[in-house]
Amino acid sequence: MNLKKLLCLALGCAFLIAACRHGVKTYQLRGQVLDKNPATNEITVNHEEIPGFMPAMTMPYKVKDPAVVMEVEPGDKIAAEVVVQKDGNDYWLEDVRITDESGRKSTPPPAPPRRLTEGERVPNLPLINQDGKTIHLDDFKGKAVLLTFIYTRCPMPNFCPRLSSQFARIHEDLLKNPEIYRKTHLLTVSFDPNYDTAPVLRRYGLAYLDNDPSGFAQWDFASAGPSDLRKLADAFGLIYFEQGNQIAHSMDIVLISPQGKIVKYWATWTTAELEDALRTEATTKPARQTAQAGGMQ
């Protein structure tokens, strides 16, 4: 192969690689690993400002290559590429390089609490909703429930505002089908109970319900006391902790069956996927549910 052909081949490859990156934006990240979670393929990074994407903060990030999660240790300083879908649907880390291992912690951090697995019964902890009323997850038995966690002051559009916007779209869609509407429920739980009191949650909820309070009949916004909230978060594998004047957190969505059992978690998702799963669970034939329930008990 002569030099000209080789050059053409190289240019062709470069074009193909560039084409593969179509539809995403990339940003450079530098920071220190604080925690890692092989189960969810995430690392929590205290990073410097990422110009054009995010101010300096501590955030959990999904990592494209699972081997990276095994390799990095809390304390490591890393450089990586944050890859963000242009529609803001998803983001993750690629090309993670350890730049400094000297801060590596000799003792591994305590393992995160084991989250409930599919088929396990959800805890029936008390929550306070947007009307100041105490509710329990058991109140929604007989309905398929989609649950997620947010805090109303979250300033990152790809985090809590995105989750609430997606739930709002699902709510609007379900509203068009009264039968499914009656068989489903949405539950948004705040992990910032000190700020997210009932009136704050009500105001927040109304913003996503087009100021129609009747929507609260199908979509509750709730919080809980710190102890119960921690138990609930641990049960669903949510990570959250205060970081300066913000709250660093993972994003968790869980589908709960009409029998009050875990059906599915999502690490990545689209609104359509969530809605389809919720609809399917709400209309699942009792025979399958009974068999499933029997198998788990």
Added chain:
Amino acid sequence: MTRVHPCLRWWWLLVVASVLAIGPTCSDRQARQRGEELFQQNCVVCHEAPNPELKKQLPKLEDLFQSKTLPSGAPATDEQVRNTIIHGIGTMPAFEGRLSDEDVKNLLAYLHQLK
């Protein structure tokens, strides 16, 4: 006793006047610069970058104080904008506990110069 030229007797007045004249200008410029940093860190991500995933797109802010009213319909006053930043409005989150009074003042200084 040494005689001083009358003009030189009041040299200190000249210094004081200069400080008074230049001081606020520097301070204002610093406030706007800090405000711009805060704007880039906290506001741009929602107000300047449309995100189809969000239920509502937040308005651009370049002419916020050029109109008599804010996008919400409230009067375009410092107090109203401060209140919106601190307590949030609609789907815009509250920045209470995250931005100090000084931060908000600097942000307002920057927003005023946007056109």
